[in-house]
Amino acid sequence: MSPKSLYNFAFFDEGSKRELRRAILKAVAIPGYQVPFASREMPIARGWGTGGLQLTLSLVGKDDVLKVIDQGADESVNAVSIKRLVKGTTGIRTTEDARDATIIQSRHRIPEFSLARGQILVLQVPMPEPLRFVEPSEYATKRLHAEKEYSGAYLALFEEIMKYGRVSTGADHPVLVNDRYVMAPSPIPRFDNPKMNRSKALILLGAGREKKIYAVPPFTKVASLDFEDHPFEVEAIAGRKCRKCGAEGVFMDEIVDEASGASDYQCNDTSFCGASRVI
Amino acid sequence: MSDGFDSKALKVDALTKWFGPRCPRCLGGEEELEKNYCPDCGTVYALRDLSLTLYEGEVLGVVGESGSGKSTILNCLYYDMEPSSGSAYLSSFEGGSVDIFSVSAQAKRGIRNTLLGKVYQNPLQGLKMRFSAISNVAEKLIAAGERNVAAMEARAVGLLGHVNIPSFRMREAPEFFSGGMQQRVQIAKALSNNPPILLLDEVTTGLDLSVQAKVLDLVKQIQRELGISMLLVSHDLGVVRMLADRTVVMLDGKVVEEGLTDQILEDPQEPYTQELVHSML
Numbered sequence: 001m002s003p004k005s006l007y008n009f010a011f012f013d014e015g016s017k018r019e020l021r022r023a024i025l026k027a028v029a030i031p032g033y034q035v036p037f038a039s040r041e042m043p044i045a046r047g048w049g050t051g052g053l054q055l056t057l058s059l060v061g062k063d064d065v066l067k068v069i070d071q072g073a074d075e076s077v078n079a080v081s082i083k084r085l086v087k088g089t090t091g092i093r094t095t096e097d098a099r100d101a102t103i104i105q106s107r108h109r110i111p112e113f114s115l116a117r118g119q120i121l122v123l124q125v126p127m128p129e130p131l132r133f134v135e136p137s138e139y140a141t142k143r144l145h146a147e148k149e150y151s152g153a154y155l156a157l158f159e160e161i162m163k164y165g166r167v168s169t170g171a172d173h174p175v176l177v178n179d180r181y182v183m184a185p186s187p188i189p190r191f192d193n194p195k196m197n198r199s200k201a202l203i204l205l206g207a208g209r210e211k212k213i214y215a216v217p218p219f220t221k222v223a224s225l226d227f228e229d230h231p232f233e234v235e236a237i238a239g240r241k242c243r244k245c246g247a248e249g250v251f252m253d254e255i256v257d258e259a260s261g262a263s264d265y266q267c268n269d270t271s272f273c274g275a276s277r278v279i
Numbered sequence: 280m281s282d283g284f285d286s287k288a289l290k291v292d293a294l295t296k297w298f299g300p301r302c303p304r305c306l307g308g309e310e311e312l313e314k315n316y317c318p319d320c321g322t323v324y325a326l327r328d329l330s331l332t333l334y335e336g337e338v339l340g341v342v343g344e345s346g347s348g349k350s351t352i353l354n355c356l357y358y359d360m361e362p363s364s365g366s367a368y369l370s371s372f373e374g375g376s377v378d379i380f381s382v383s384a385q386a387k388r389g390i391r392n393t394l395l396g397k398v399y400q401n402p403l404q405g406l407k408m409r410f411s412a413i414s415n416v417a418e419k420l421i422a423a424g425e426r427n428v429a430a431m432e433a434r435a436v437g438l439l440g441h442v443n444i445p446s447f448r449m450r451e452a453p454e455f456f457s458g459g460m461q462q463r464v465q466i467a468k469a470l471s472n473n474p475p476i477l478l479l480d481e482v483t484t485g486l487d488l489s490v491q492a493k494v495l496d497l498v499k500q501i502q503r504e505l506g507i508s509m510l511l512v513s514h515d516l517g518v519v520r521m522l523a524d525r526t527v528v529m530l531d532g533k534v535v536e537e538g539l540t541d542q543i544l545e546d547p548q549e550p551y552t553q554e555l556v557h558s559m560l
Binding site for chain 2: 143146
């Protein structure tokens with residue numbers, strides 16, 4: 001008997017899973033609203049994906065297939081550790097193929113393959129409050145959400161345009177969910193924001209350190225915040241081609257050759273890149 | 280309103296604000312209080328049944344010693360503080376028929392963002408110190424629903440130019456500005472939505488004399504050009520003499536005397552007003 005099987009199925013006790021599922025149900029019922037929950041101590045440190053991990057553990061069943069992504073990669077230490085923990089306490093199958101998985105836990109990316117009905121995307125969130133930059137008090141931001149007073153989020157974008165001539169959010173560009181709540185989409189690149197709009201898969205977001213869960217139910221409208229004369233734009237990727245598989249129109253990592261100073265591009269989503277090569 | 284709201288911009292009715300638990304002694308009546316303070320339970324009555332009227336296009340000065348409740352009036356009107364009781368009516372909101380303290384939080388935000396402008400004594404309260412001056416002015420426009428960057432930028436640059444902020448400093452944050460400049464940014468911000476009423480709380484206190492004169496000039500000019508009604512709180516009688524058409528004198532949360540500014544300053548009737556005027560250097 002391996003020591004891991006001493007744990008309950010999916011690590012948590014059943015009471016903890018129930019509490020998490022209740023929070024998830026509430027989050028799905030109020031798209032974009034941050035539901036507080038009793039974030040548990042986890043065997044990994046807060047800030048390393050505990051929010052996402054708790055969501056995954058509360059949802060996983062014996063027939064599920066799990067994929068874990070860390071900034072586009074399946075093999076990074078963090079992704080592998082999370083996969084091993086879930087596998088070791090549940091015995092379920094893991095995969096690298098986004099089309100094959102029922103639950104995809106991800107840090108900072110949405111897979112390039114479009115997600116299908118029935119799949120669940122779990123995103124790890126460091127900072128769930130989109131208004132925190134302009135309003136440090138949680139008491140105040142809760143009121144602002146209640147009153148749908150989002151000038152602070154627009155003000156932050158306006159300030160960037162004043163300073164740099166354009167919106168300069170590198171990631172975590174705020175979105176308006178279902179015409180009601182402004183939400184932090186987690187630090188995904190702007191390139192991934194449109195994938196949230198009317199997504200066929202359920203998107204759950206978990207912030208373990210900040211103790212918040214929120215959700216975008218399938219087929220929900222998600223609009224990135226912008227101005228009339230500064231419409232939302234994704235990162236410029238035109239003309240970039242993956243040096244390994246030749247893919248275009250996907251989010252790329254820039255690889256700089258230090259000797260020559262020339263840069264090359266490569267698919268950021270490693271499993272997508274691999275699949276393209278096989279086909 | 281039956282008494283006609285034609286020329287009244289703002290009507291405050293029996294506004295009361297207390298801080299503390301209250302007790303049978305202070306509920307028993309005013310004669311039980313020491314100044315505005317209940318010696319038994321420690322409750323402070325900052326405003327007691329205060330009523331005043333601000334007419335269209337006029338500057339109403341509010342003077343009195345510190346602690347007399349001047350700023351509390353503005354805090355209540357700008358929703359920085361909740362009044363304990365009383366009501367207020369704006370001619371620009373529902374024709375003056377609805378008490379602005381009785382409406383929903385969203386409606387209050389609307390009133391604050393579109394019908395009122397306030398200049399705080401301390402710029403820290405009125406400005407986001409780390410955001411550029413332009414963004415500070417644009418904040419009220421964004422809050423009022425404007426979503427066009429070019430239009431907001433043009434409006435902010437125009438207003439900041441109007442209050443003499445040099446154009447090469449408009450993109451800097453007010454934390455790097457002098458006190459007088461910060462105060463002028465606040466004025467530009469308060470004016471951004473062309474509010475019919477401006478609330479000014481000790482605008483020149485703490486500024487040196489030449490800057491004071493510039494800020495006062497600016498307020499006077501704005502008032503002449505735009506015909507905005509202003510509620511001007513100050514303990515500086517010189518400021519009130521220069522700007523205010525009418526003046527109310529406050530003491531311990533109540534109005535003790537009210538009238539034309541010249542009249543109040545030249546021929547004060549009440550003992551407290553006489554003392555105040557005679558204390559003027």
